[in-house]
Amino acid sequence: MGVVRDPLRGRERPAPEHTDEQIVAAMTPIPPQRWAVLTGAGISTDSGIPDYRGPGSPARTPMTVQTFLSHPAQRARYWARGWIGWKRMTAVHPNAGHRALARIAPLGIITQNVDGLHQAAGSEPVIDLHGRLDRVVCLDCGLTLGRDRVQEELDALNPDFLAELAVSTETLETAPDGDVELEHTAGFRVFDCPRCGGLLKPDVVYFGESVPRPRVDAAFALVEEASGLAVLGTSLAVHSGLRFVRAAVKAGMPVVVVTDGPTRADELPVLRSISRVADFLAVWESALEGAG
Ligand SMILES: [Zn+2]
Numbered sequence: 001m002g003v004v005r006d007p008l009r010g011r012e013r014p015a016p017e018h019t020d021e022q023i024v025a026a027m028t029p030i031p032p033q034r035w036a037v038l039t040g041a042g043i044s045t046d047s048g049i050p051d052y053r054g055p056g057s058p059a060r061t062p063m064t065v066q067t068f069l070s071h072p073a074q075r076a077r078y079w080a081r082g083w084i085g086w087k088r089m090t091a092v093h094p095n096a097g098h099r100a101l102a103r104i105a106p107l108g109i110i111t112q113n114v115d116g117l118h119q120a121a122g123s124e125p126v127i128d129l130h131g132r133l134d135r136v137v138c139l140d141c142g143l144t145l146g147r148d149r150v151q152e153e154l155d156a157l158n159p160d161f162l163a164e165l166a167v168s169t170e171t172l173e174t175a176p177d178g179d180v181e182l183e184h185t186a187g188f189r190v191f192d193c194p195r196c197g198g199l200l201k202p203d204v205v206y207f208g209e210s211v212p213r214p215r216v217d218a219a220f221a222l223v224e225e226a227s228g229l230a231v232l233g234t235s236l237a238v239h240s241g242l243r244f245v246r247a248a249v250k251a252g253m254p255v256v257v258v259t260d261g262p263t264r265a266d267e268l269p270v271l272r273s274i275s276r277v278a279d280f281l282a283v284w285e286s287a288l289e290g291a292g
Helices: 020-027 065-070 072-089 096-104 117-121 147-157 213-225 239-250 277-291
Strands: 003-006 011-014 035-039 108-111 126-128 131-138 144-146 200-204 228-232 255-258 271-273
Touching: 020 255, 020 271, 020 277, 035 213, 035 239, 065 072, 072 147, 096 117, 096 277, 108 213, 126 213, 131 147, 144 147, 213 239, 228 239, 228 277, 239 255
Parallel strands: 035 108, 035 228, 108 126, 228 255, 255 271
Antiparallel strands: 003 011, 131 144, 131 200
């Protein structure tokens, strides 16, 4: 048996023995409508959105909510980078994996992604555990705005910003949160709440923030209602997703984990495939078609 280097824990563990076909064979006695699905960045990489922690991804430290709130210059920097990044995010579309999952139509999807691509592919219900990049919320009065509206305001406030940048935006790296790597953001003017003048923040859960309780409860309810849990494209490096895997294991339900790198669920009793999510979903969908 081979070994796989585990960068999360810095030691080696046995390679899992399951292929996608073996896992799907174990899953098919339970109909797709009885599975809850938890997804992470690995399902969106084929849409051109990079993974923070996937194989080969550069080390990158996302901004914490504390930094965002306490430093006006950091806030301007966030919005400048997000303003450029959003122009690209609007051009991102669901990929074969999102579309296959929409056709498989599981009981429900819990996603750690903020890109809205499951909904764009037609899946429902979808619980956006970490929020949505296409919404902006006022931290003072709670007003919610569409990101497009905020984008228009930022366009109007910063007519010359792009022209004065010394770099071509084409060369900037996009991050999973729609951000781009951009160093010189001084002078970028941010847009404040049009109702109360308060601080606007993308409606996403930052590092250092908790997932809102009602959303956690809804996700637990979905897992409890299901007969199995399929975890696709996430290393489960953040606790917000791992707890659902623990709950499903504790409840004795089958748990399938598919991603092409190590995960924090690898020592739990799960069916594990080191595979690409889109490949696995093609195998699952094909088995369902064969059965139907
Ligand atoms: Zn407000």
